[in-house]
Amino acid sequence: MTYQVTVIGGGPSGLMAAIAAAEQGVDTLLIDKGKKLGTKLAISGGGRCNVTNRLPEEEVIKHIPGNGKFLYSPFSVFNNYDIIDFFEGLGVALKEEDHGRMFPVSNKAKDVVQALLNRLDELNVEVRKSTPVEAIHYGENGHQIILKNKEKISTKAVILAVGGKAVPHTGSTGDGYAWAKKAGHTITELFPTEVPLISKDPLIKEKTLQGLSLRDVDVSVLNQKGKRIVTHRMDMLFTHFGLSGPAILRCSQYVVKEFMKGHRPVTIEIDALPDKNESELYEYLQELVKDQSKKAFRNVIKGIVPERLLDYLLSQTNVNHEDKAANISNQTLQALVQLLKHFEVSIHDSQPIEKAFVTGGGVSIKEIVPNTMQSKMMNGLYFCGEILDIHGYTGGYNITSAMVTGRVAGMHAAWESMG
Known part of the structure; x- marks a missing residue:
């Protein structure tokens, strides 16, 4: 079976990307190597999930010292206030705490994760967990994803949402850098931040x-x-x-x-x-x-x-x-x-990058179209979240960056795959 959009990685950016793609009405597959989706969301904000930050856009970008300015374009499509509306639309009431940090009123990260999973269900997104990816073969008009069990999946567009190298027990172990390089991308030097x-x-x-x-x-x-x-x-x-x-x-x-x-x-x-x-x-x-x-x-x-x-x-x-x-x-x-x-x-x-909260460095943003998150090197390839060379302070800024880039990547991958 050929999918129109396949998202690899079920963290904040991948979940947003899969939902955004499916909302455009295309066949969407979400693959994750872990047993559970949204593990990083579930532990963020001390298990309460700091969904985003309510500060004005300018301020949010200031709190993302690692290439935050790149986000002006994606923010013009979907920003931190849209994230708040999005979750409230899914029935997750949010409240504001110090420094603009937004949390679910219930103080339970699992409510946030569950709302996203319910939305994937409603949209009939096919989800495969415990499914590690072995390799990606890029083609002119579509790509092939080879799973560890040697199964091959054909897809028009691929969205890499596999995270960086920080907090590896959530599944972000740096798998995506090799796949990005294979498509011709530069990976800037990786280093721990928020460590x-x-x-x-x-x-x-x-x-x-x-x-x-x-x-x-x-x-x-x-x-x-x-x-x-x-x-x-x-x-x-x-x-x-x-x-x-x-x-x-x-x-x-x-x-x-x-x-x-x-x-x-x-x-x-x-x-x-x-x-x-x-x-x-x-x-x-x-x-x-x-x-x-x-x-x-x-x-x-x-x-x-x-x-x-x-x-x-x-x-x-x-x-x-x-x-x-x-x-x-x-x-x-x-x-x-x-x-x-x-x-x-x-x-x-x-402390080592594995003990850091956030990865500095990643896929060079010079090689990404900012308002679509598409690769400049390869048709039908998109990036979102922490695999990119974008990093912010803790306080809802990295999750905001992940969700915004995920949303934009999902929408555009869907449109391109219909084209």
């Missing part, structure tokens, strides 16, 4: 601050000259191997890019009190010392940052717990201000 960072600093090795989280701090990545490359204000966490938490994940791709230039280690700078500048903080500490000179200095400034961090910083400035505020020199105060505002951790490595 925890590893440090060999004594502070980390001795587990001094392990398990401590800092709220709403400024985390910056410094270049070789000590200039800031990027700063994110969010929460972060000290771990047994290094640093993690939202601010660190956001900064991680900039660290990894420095590694790719041969710069190692890379310095992460933490500003624990971003709302006060150095002179304000210095004056504030001086006031405290003057007003409570008879008390122990540690008790005077207690609560300014979490206790474990405070004790570590005091040990770094040679202040004992008993030292009276009156005996603290201005020089010591200056040193403490310096540490509170410029706490540095050397990053020696990142």
Whole structure:
């Protein structure tokens, strides 16, 4: 049997692509090597599924530092607001949380996955699970997909929605890159993004601050000259191997890019009190010392940052717990201000791409038609989702990119296959 559109990969982009193709009325097949569809959706947003983000289009694209501008074209066809309407149309009520993140009101990712599966059923999309693909043979007027069990499937159009290399237990193990190359595509260098960072600093090795989280701090990545490359204000966490938490994940791709230039280690700078500048903080500490000179200095400034961090910083400035505020020199105060505002951790490595949330790099977007997601190298070949060289921060941005590119690829593959 010949299908008009065959989608390989049943993640967010593949499910959207199959639905969009079938809505145009063409025979659609969805193949996935896993036992279940939508596994990455099911674990996203901590199992609640961060479906998309409600921020204005401009802002969403800003939060996709890896080639987000490419998405202006697909967004003109189907954007983040259309995703919200789409799910509400399927009966999944959504609610907005901090930073524009949209979740199902039920807080259950499986409701989102189920709504998509029900829609595939309604549209009579043929779904084959536990069906690994061995190879794709490209032809002039159609393509042949060879399954691992040697069965051959003929199709007018193929949509590759197989994901990248991050979170491999969901099935994204990088299979699609070879198929893209075979069609003449360039794969840009792959690297982990949204990934925890590893440090060999004594502070980390001795587990001094392990398990401590800092709220709403400024985390910056410094270049070789000590200039800031990027700063994110969010929460972060000290771990047994290094640093993690939202601010660190956001900064991680900039660290990894420095590694790719041969710069190692890379310095992460933490500003624990971003709302006060150095002179304000210095004056504030001086006031405290003057007003409570008879008390122990540690008790005077207690609560300014979490206790474990405070004790570590005091040990770094040679202040004992008993030292009276009156005996603290201005020089010591200056040193403490310096540490509170410029706490540095050397990053020696990142966790591997398999531990990352998102893959950086992929099929070069220069070789894709932006408003159709069609390959410029091969007729009847389309790409969507994380296999593309597009990556965003966590917060609903990658899923938005996947669903938008999936929707556009599915519509256009269907139209082309009817042509």
